Amino acid sequence: MAYKIMEKEELSSDVKLLKVKAPLVAKKALAGQFIILRIDESGERIPLTMAQTDKEQGLVTIIFQEVGKTTNQLGALEIGDEILDFVGPLGKPTHVEHLGTVICVGGGIGVAPIYPIASAFHKKGSNLISIIGARTKKLLILEKEMKEISDQLYVTTDDGSYGFHGFVTEMLQKLIDDGLTIDMVMAIGPVPMMQAVCKLTKSYNLKTMVSLNPIMIDGTGMCGGCRVSVGGKTQFACVDGPEFDGHLVDFVELRKRQGTFRNQENKSTKKYDQECRLKSKL
Amino acid sequence: MVRQEMPTQPAAERVKNFNEVALGYTSEQAVTEAKRCLQCKKPRCMKGCPVEIDIPGFIAKIAKEDFLGAIKHIKQKNSLPAICGRVCPQETQCEQLCVLGKKSEPIAIGRLERFVADYEVQQGNIEIPKITSRLNKKVAVVGSGPSGLTVASDLAKLGYNVTVFEALHKSGGVLSYGIPEFRLPKSIVDREVEYIQKLGVEIRKNFVVGRLMTVDELLDDSYKAIYLANGAGLPKFLNIPGENLIGVYSANEFLTRVNLMKAYLFPDHDTPVKIGKRVAVFGGGNVAMDSARVAKRLGAEEVYIVYRRSKEEMPARKEESEHAEEEGIIFKFLTNPVEIIGDEEGKVAALKSIAMELGEPDESGRRRPIPIKDSEFVIEMDTVVVAIGQGANPLVGSTTKNLKISDRGYIIADEEEGQTSRKEIFAGGDIVTGAATVISAMGAGRKAAIGIDKYLKNRS
Ligand SMILES: Cc1cc2nc3c(=O)[nH]c(=O)nc-3n(C[C@H](O)[C@H](O)[C@H](O)COP(=O)(O)OP(=O)(O)OC[C@H]3O[C@@H](n4cnc5c(N)ncnc54)[C@H](O)[C@@H]3O)c2cc1C
Ligand SMILES: Cc1cc2nc3c(=O)[nH]c(=O)nc-3n(C[C@H](O)[C@H](O)[C@H](O)COP(=O)(O)OP(=O)(O)OC[C@H]3O[C@@H](n4cnc5c(N)ncnc54)[C@H](O)[C@@H]3O)c2cc1C
Ligand code: SF4
Numbered sequence: 001m002a003y004k005i006m007e008k009e010e011l012s013s014d015v016k017l018l019k020v021k022a023p024l025v026a027k028k029a030l031a032g033q034f035i036i037l038r039i040d041e042s043g044e045r046i047p048l049t050m051a052q053t054d055k056e057q058g059l060v061t062i063i064f065q066e067v068g069k070t071t072n073q074l075g076a077l078e079i080g081d082e083i084l085d086f087v088g089p090l091g092k093p094t095h096v097e098h099l100g101t102v103i104c105v106g107g108g109i110g111v112a113p114i115y116p117i118a119s120a121f122h123k124k125g126s127n128l129i130s131i132i133g134a135r136t137k138k139l140l141i142l143e144k145e146m147k148e149i150s151d152q153l154y155v156t157t158d159d160g161s162y163g164f165h166g167f168v169t170e171m172l173q174k175l176i177d178d179g180l181t182i183d184m185v186m187a188i189g190p191v192p193m194m195q196a197v198c199k200l201t202k203s204y205n206l207k208t209m210v211s212l213n214p215i216m217i218d219g220t221g222m223c224g225g226c227r228v229s230v231g232g233k234t235q236f237a238c239v240d241g242p243e244f245d246g247h248l249v250d251f252v253e254l255r256k257r258q259g260t261f262r263n264q265e266n267k268s269t270k271k272y273d274q275e276c277r278l279k280s281k282l
Numbered sequence: 283m284v285r286q287e288m289p290t291q292p293a294a295e296r297v298k299n300f301n302e303v304a305l306g307y308t309s310e311q312a313v314t315e316a317k318r319c320l321q322c323k324k325p326r327c328m329k330g331c332p333v334e335i336d337i338p339g340f341i342a343k344i345a346k347e348d349f350l351g352a353i354k355h356i357k358q359k360n361s362l363p364a365i366c367g368r369v370c371p372q373e374t375q376c377e378q379l380c381v382l383g384k385k386s387e388p389i390a391i392g393r394l395e396r397f398v399a400d401y402e403v404q405q406g407n408i409e410i411p412k413i414t415s416r417l418n419k420k421v422a423v424v425g426s427g428p429s430g431l432t433v434a435s436d437l438a439k440l441g442y443n444v445t446v447f448e449a450l451h452k453s454g455g456v457l458s459y460g461i462p463e464f465r466l467p468k469s470i471v472d473r474e475v476e477y478i479q480k481l482g483v484e485i486r487k488n489f490v491v492g493r494l495m496t497v498d499e500l501l502d503d504s505y506k507a508i509y510l511a512n513g514a515g516l517p518k519f520l521n522i523p524g525e526n527l528i529g530v531y532s533a534n535e536f537l538t539r540v541n542l543m544k545a546y547l548f549p550d551h552d553t554p555v556k557i558g559k560r561v562a563v564f565g566g567g568n569v570a571m572d573s574a575r576v577a578k579r580l581g582a583e584e585v586y587i588v589y590r591r592s593k594e595e596m597p598a599r600k601e602e603s604e605h606a607e608e609e610g611i612i613f614k615f616l617t618n619p620v621e622i623i624g625d626e627e628g629k630v631a632a633l634k635s636i637a638m639e640l641g642e643p644d645e646s647g648r649r650r651p652i653p654i655k656d657s658e659f660v661i662e663m664d665t666v667v668v669a670i671g672q673g674a675n676p677l678v679g680s681t682t683k684n685l686k687i688s689d690r691g692y693i694i695a696d697e698e699e700g701q702t703s704r705k706e707i708f709a710g711g712d713i714v715t716g717a718a719t720v721i722s723a724m725g726a727g728r729k730a731a732i733g734i735d736k737y738l739k740n741r742s
């Protein structure tokens with residue numbers, strides 16, 4: 001059984017959205033969970049968050065940034081193409097409850113995984129404030145979608161090309177300074193961003209959850225490759241997470257471990273680029 | 283007459299490839315070896331076989347050059363002979379009990395089993411047994427390792443509709459992701475899986491039970507009974523400082539990258555693995571030997587087995603540790619790792635260990651290793667593979683209502699028929715016993731098939 005691509009959209013120059021037919025996965029998926037896919041027989045298994053699910057149509061939406069071989073190859077697939085393996089839902093779902101005020105912070109591609117979580121808090125009737133950021137306007141994704149579900153939405157860009165000029169943390173600081181009562185912060189994005197958010201919220205003792213993205217293989221707790229240190233204890237992000245109390249996470253270790261295969265990844269991406277160029281010449 | 287030697291790839295050559303090490307008997311060798319068998323009236327060898335293969339029976343057929351007859355005979359009891367012939371620890375089972383072993387060397391039962399299984403494949407016509415009765419009853423199996431495959435094939439032959447649910451994208455369990463190509467070629471595992479599918483068993487891959495559907499949901503759906511064979515796939519760590527450094531793998535991760543994801547073919551296959559010049563493997567079992575031998579083949583210059591007891595206590599199969607030694611693996615016995623030292627980038631730089639001596643026997647009957655004071659020493663290292671054992675993965679057990687689990691996390695099941703605290707749920711293999719052997723996992727599957735059949739017949 002292969003998994004067919006039913007819809008495709010370009011959200012920005014290097015961010016793509018695919019809707020994949022996977023009815024059973026769609027039926028079971030909850031906010032905060034992810035899938036692991038493998039495009040073809042020689043492919044790598046990579047984890048991607050389910051940004052949305054359509055239980056009636058049996059579709060799972062994935063949104064990804066093209067950063068290396070596999071995500072580029074995935075981005076080159078078209079409607080009607082098939083993905084060989086698509087397994088999920090994986091990971092523990094977000095603990096969603098009615099809270100007074102929740103702030104969801106999404107940075108870069110992290111807006112994609114924060115969207116279903118923000119939606120879930122919104123559906124529970126919490127006061128949802130969202131902060132989404134990107135390096136520059138062109139790279140901003142899901143603004144409209146986030147606006148629809150948020151009671152208030154703040155947009156930031158690092159270069160000031162759109163919205164608030166600055167980092168998401170600066171916006172968050174402003175909200176704290178305004179004296180807002182915040183029950184929980186949820187932050188997803190590049191590791192340095194999550195780390196910065198946690199540093200800030202820790203000084204105010206604001207509960208903060210983050211979703212971690214270590215390198216994974218099986219996603220079932222079998223390999224231990226996804227281990228992260230949380231509160232000094234080793235946890236497997238694929239089964240114990242991916243969400244953890246951000247104040248306890250060892251971000252420095254996570255960042256280093258993410259770089260384990262950098263040389264090989266570069267080699268693989270280069271090879272893929274060359275093959276693509278050759279093909280387009282033919 | 284002496285026991286026939288197994289032809290192997292020379293060590294100097296085989297460390298450069300992932301092809302099978304042991305090459306298998308020729309028909310002449312097989313017949314010669316088979317003729318050594320005394321055809322005992324009360325064959326001791328059979329007592330050592332967990333699935334009670336009629337050993338003298340199939341050996342007699344080989345002696346008469348009836349190779350297809352021999353394999354048919356084996357298959358009555360063992361549906362995975364090409365695999366068992368390669369990976370069973372015969373030296374502690376059938377061959378250990380063989381009467382010839384007292385005076386000279388035991389019959390090479392495993393090699394003969396392998397020979398006839400391979401012979402059948404080369405002939406091309408694998409016989410698929412006719413399934414005479416169709417019961418129209420569905421049974422679910424969780425996990426497609428040797429235990430799950432065995433129960434599935436036995437139940438299919440009895441006429442049940444069997445579906446196997448497998449979390450990974452490939453069937454076979456440890457046979458696919460753990461045991462390396464050079465010891466068990468994946469084409470053999472694929473072949474056995476195909477055979478089981480031809481019996482009518484459906485295998486649904488990419489299906490994580492406990493996440494996509496729970497055991498209870500499967501039972502509610504339409505399955506009348508379920509067999510849990512999800513294995514002992516949780517990697518253990520030593521919990522020493524430095525275990526999360528870059529370059530430290532669990533054996534499961536290391537072997538999965540290489541075997542399941544074919545990282546040895548990188549960049550033609552996308553999954554990478556990084557190895558460096560000096561590799562330390564912690565542990566003394568089959569998993570440790572496999573990891574060390576894989577590391578060598580990936581190009582490591584020095585590969586160490588770091589084991590806290592002595593050679594005699596090593597749980598690895600003798601053939602494996604001998605092959606490892608031939609391949610230049612360096613054994614550091616009576617050595618216990620205490621810290622993995624990293625560089626400023628967070629990569630493994632060295633291993634600090636302590637020397638051990640053996641004291642009084644412990645509960646396992648083996649002499650307990652005790653650290654020798656002030657004997658710490660440091661060896662430079664790039665890579666560490668932790669192969670000190672596996673535990674129970676809680677995913678299935680913890681999502682199933684009222685299922686009794688032991689303190690150590692294993693599912694509690696009746697030894698005879700595999701029934702658990704819930705009568706419609708059966709379990710066997712590593713998830714019940716803890717990490718054991720292929721053949722014991724199969725044996726549990728075989729018994730559970732009988733148990734499940736009985737349970738379902740009594741119910742209706
Ligand atoms: C739980 C989880 C959810 C994620 N959700 C999303 C998402 O919704 N959208 C998105 O764009 N990205 C997501 N990621 C990250 C995504 O998996 C990686 O970007 C992707 O694997 C890169 O693969 P590549 O071959 O294109 O790049 P490569 O060049 O191979 O790698 C680039 C970087 O990606 C990371 N990476 C590589 N291989 C893996 C792997 N097997 N598992 C995890 N990370 C890896 C590494 O840090 C690496 O340095 C998620 C990661 C995790 C763990
Ligand atoms: C590296 C290595 C070398 C070994 N060498 C030998 C040897 O030489 N000889 C020998 O006799 N034994 C050996 N063993 C031990 C032997 O492989 C195991 O005892 C045996 O495979 C156990 O079989 P099993 O069917 O119980 O489980 P496994 O083989 O572990 O299979 C379990 C299956 O269940 C699947 N699964 C797990 N969770 C879920 C879930 N939630 N949903 C769906 N599916 C799930 C897994 O993906 C896996 O495919 C070795 C083990 C290892 C790791
Ligand atoms: S014990 Fe040895 S000699 Fe006797 S039947 Fe078994 S294999 Fe043959």
Ligand code: FES
Pocket residue numbers: 215216217218219220221222223224225226227236237238239
């Ligand atoms: S990805 Fe293998 S244990 Fe988490």
